[in-house]
Amino acid sequence: MKPVKVMLVFGTRPEAIKMAPLYLELKQRPEFNCIACVTAQHRKMLDDVLACFDIKPDYDLDVMKDGQTLSYITSSVLNGLSDVLKEAKPDLVLVHGDTTTAFAAALAAFYEKIPVGHVEAGLRTYDRYSPYPEEMNRSLIGRISEYHFAPTAQNARNLNLENITENIFITGNTVIDAMKYTVGDGSFRSTKLRSIDFSSKRVITMTCHRRENYGEPMESIFRAVKRIAESFDDVSVVYPVHLSPYVGETARRLLGGVPNIHLIEPLDAMEMHRLMSKSFFIMTDSGGLQEEAPALGKPVLVMRRETERPEAVEAGTVELAGVSEDRIYDLARELLTDRTIYDRMARAVNPYGDGNACPRIAEAILFSFGANNKRPEDFRP
Numbered sequence: 001m002k003p004v005k006v007m008l009v010f011g012t013r014p015e016a017i018k019m020a021p022l023y024l025e026l027k028q029r030p031e032f033n034c035i036a037c038v039t040a041q042h043r044k045m046l047d048d049v050l051a052c053f054d055i056k057p058d059y060d061l062d063v064m065k066d067g068q069t070l071s072y073i074t075s076s077v078l079n080g081l082s083d084v085l086k087e088a089k090p091d092l093v094l095v096h097g098d099t100t101t102a103f104a105a106a107l108a109a110f111y112e113k114i115p116v117g118h119v120e121a122g123l124r125t126y127d128r129y130s131p132y133p134e135e136m137n138r139s140l141i142g143r144i145s146e147y148h149f150a151p152t153a154q155n156a157r158n159l160n161l162e163n164i165t166e167n168i169f170i171t172g173n174t175v176i177d178a179m180k181y182t183v184g185d186g187s188f189r190s191t192k193l194r195s196i197d198f199s200s201k202r203v204i205t206m207t208c209h210r211r212e213n214y215g216e217p218m219e220s221i222f223r224a225v226k227r228i229a230e231s232f233d234d235v236s237v238v239y240p241v242h243l244s245p246y247v248g249e250t251a252r253r254l255l256g257g258v259p260n261i262h263l264i265e266p267l268d269a270m271e272m273h274r275l276m277s278k279s280f281f282i283m284t285d286s287g288g289l290q291e292e293a294p295a296l297g298k299p300v301l302v303m304r305r306e307t308e309r310p311e312a313v314e315a316g317t318v319e320l321a322g323v324s325e326d327r328i329y330d331l332a333r334e335l336l337t338d339r340t341i342y343d344r345m346a347r348a349v350n351p352y353g354d355g356n357a358c359p360r361i362a363e364a365i366l367f368s369f370g371a372n373n374k375r376p377e378d379f380r381p
């Protein structure tokens, strides 16, 4: 049989980290002709991931600009990708998750009548404005896609509830596959991380970037973090600040100048996963960190009003802290002062699979294209 021509499209840091192991898996299999098109919705943060995994994309739409709006990203990806698809003519387009790159790429493929496979399908909060615009993006991608690679059984049930019942494969999350490449022996390459004292300080790694947290929620989160840093002199907060100018300005204004808060440049995936593995706990509004930290046995305070990742909350390693200053402060304080609570949360649990999501997705694609006769049940973690 002719190799299946699969085009992976991605453009932001988290998509790149989670698509990288899939790209590498498909690339090394003779049954696939695998190509990558990056939109560069993120430029530097994407390039850092590409370098980390040594991936050289076949196409680069290079769309990022400062102050980019959702309409700008959508229309430039849609226009750019439509030409690329006409030229490359893939049999299948794979998109990841819920970014605007993923939504616009799925739509562009649909317009060219090319089937779409959705990696990390079926996450939902059921609140169209939170996360914004991601909840709407992933719902629309679910409707457009013909193949759905759901990390967990809960994600598959969410799709069923929307009457999406065909071609759903439960695979685990590819982020666990990515961590097999990144965590390694845990040693740091950057001098900045090597200079941080992990032996006499308890390090809290934090990130915060979500659009729905812009404004008062983000300010309230930062005030809580500042109070924690000022109340515990044996704590160091390490915050690799997202390159969004809004986030950077707010972080510098509210957290700058506090001696035990380190505002640093974004890290590449290897350094980030190693930093997390050496941290005492994690405070974040990120999606990906909610999957990675439990696998590393690190408690996570999620500084959002909701989460589409209830599995780790149920497992007890993730606590939904919300965005109120007092509640975030109280929960962080509890983790720093109550060993029983800390130990209860600091258990390595991994509801997101066994690190073999990528081979499963590869097999599921071959099954869907008639190149093997395994059944969908055979692909479960």
Ligand code: UD1
Pocket (backbone or CB within 6 Å): 012, 013, 014, 041, 042, 043, 044, 045, 046, 064, 065, 066, 067, 068, 070, 098, 099, 100, 101, 132, 133, 134, 209, 210, 211, 242, 243, 244, 245
């Ligand atoms: C995007 C995704 C969000 C994801 C996040 C991961 C959408 C609508 N949002 O949000 O789902 O959680 O990425 O980080 O798809 N910038 C740079 N260099 C970079 C990256 C960003 O300078 O390498 C700056 C640019 O000024 C850019 C801004 O950050 O305009 C915002 O980037 P954008 O992709 O629009 O939004 P994110 O908040 O990053």
Ligand code: UDP
Pocket (backbone or CB within 6 Å): 013, 014, 017, 207, 209, 240, 241, 265, 266, 267, 268, 269, 270, 272, 273, 285, 286, 287, 288, 289, 292
């Ligand atoms: N990450 C990284 N460097 C950083 C901060 C985060 O490599 O400085 C990684 C993190 O480990 C996770 C992913 O980026 O794999 C999450 O991306 P982000 O928080 O930007 O987006 P989200 O997951 O919220 O969509």
